[in-house]
Amino acid sequence: MVSFNKYLLLPLIISQALATSIFAAEEQSPLKSNTLPGEKPIPGGSPVSTCDVLEKQLLTIDLVELSPEQPQRGANLTVNAIGHLSADVAEGAYVDVDVRYGYIKLISQTYDLCSEVGEVDLECPLSKGEYKLTKTVEIPNEVPPGRYVVYARAYTKDDEFIACITATVVFTVDSLWKIIG
Ligand SMILES: *[C@@H]1O[C@H](CO)[C@@H](O)[C@H](O)[C@H]1NC(C)=O
Numbered sequence: 001m002v003s004f005n006k007y008l009l010l011p012l013i014i015s016q017a018l019a020t021s022i023f024a025a026e027e028q029s030p031l032k033s034n035t036l037p038g039e040k041p042i043p044g045g046s047p048v049s050t051c052d053v054l055e056k057q058l059l060t061i062d063l064v065e066l067s068p069e070q071p072q073r074g075a076n077l078t079v080n081a082i083g084h085l086s087a088d089v090a091e092g093a094y095v096d097v098d099v100r101y102g103y104i105k106l107i108s109q110t111y112d113l114c115s116e117v118g119e120v121d122l123e124c125p126l127s128k129g130e131y132k133l134t135k136t137v138e139i140p141n142e143v144p145p146g147r148y149v150v151y152a153r154a155y156t157k158d159d160e161f162i163a164c165i166t167a168t169v170v171f172t173v174d175s176l177w178k179i180i181g
Contacts, residue, residue, distance in 0.1 A: 035049055036051075038052055038053055039051045040053050042061050042062075042064045043062065043063050043064075044066075044080075045065065045069065046064045046066045046167075047167055047168055048064045048165060048166070048167045049166050050163070050165060050166075051153075051164040051166045052161070052164040053164075055164075057161045057162060057163050057164065058089070058156070058160060058161065058162045058163070059084070059085055059154075059162050060083055060084055061082075061163070061165070062083055062084070063080070063082040063083075064080070065080045066079055067079075067080075071139055072139065072171070073139050073142075073145070074139065074140065074141035075138070075139060076136050076137070076138050076139075077137055078135070078136045079134070079135050079136075079137075080132075080133070080134050081131075081132070081133045081134075082132050082133075083130070083131055084129060084130045084131065085127075085128045085129060085131070086128055087128050087160075088125050088126065088127050089113070089124065089125060089126040089156055089162060090124060090125040090156065090157060091114050091157070092114070092156070092157025093112075093124070093154065093157060094111065094113055094157075095110065095116070095152055095153065095154040095155075096109075096110050096152070096155075097110075097111060097150070097151070098150070098151045098152075099149070099150050099151075100149045100150075101144070101146055101148055102146055106148075119135075120133055120135055143171055144171070145171045145172055146170070147168065147169070147170050148168065148169040148170075148171070149166070149167075149168050149169075150165075150166060150167050150168075151166045152164070153165075
């Protein structure tokens, strides 16, 4: 029933290496202010945060902006992101992605980072320095409404920590009513 193609998550995967982060929604403000310990909002007003912040990470994310601010099913979502890598990232880097839908663990999977960065026209090795990215993805209508919590943690081949990014996505039923109504 849940057609949760990995390319829905691709933006997040990419974000691990590239300082972009796509798959997120503007949260209700009570939730938004409720950042968990070890998490820190990224400038730009999106609900995307860094996590495990007490651990040194190779990627610093300076900005994440989403347009529209509230991602909707059946619509395009554009993400602008700026970040910088403090070291090169070579082949063999990977990203562990966990997605919870409500209380259900929907995805718990490891992806090859260098295979994924091709989606934003980059290739490994990623050299250290600044990255500015813009990426548009279409969010399918078929994504079930509800609350999604995503964690993505990226590491180099030698298990150096690249980044931890988390986002909470809330898809409401509103857009569904538009489609069937
Ligand atoms: C998303 O953007 C693409 C490329 O511009 C366009 O072809 C597509 O119709 C857009 N989708 C929606 C739902 O607006």
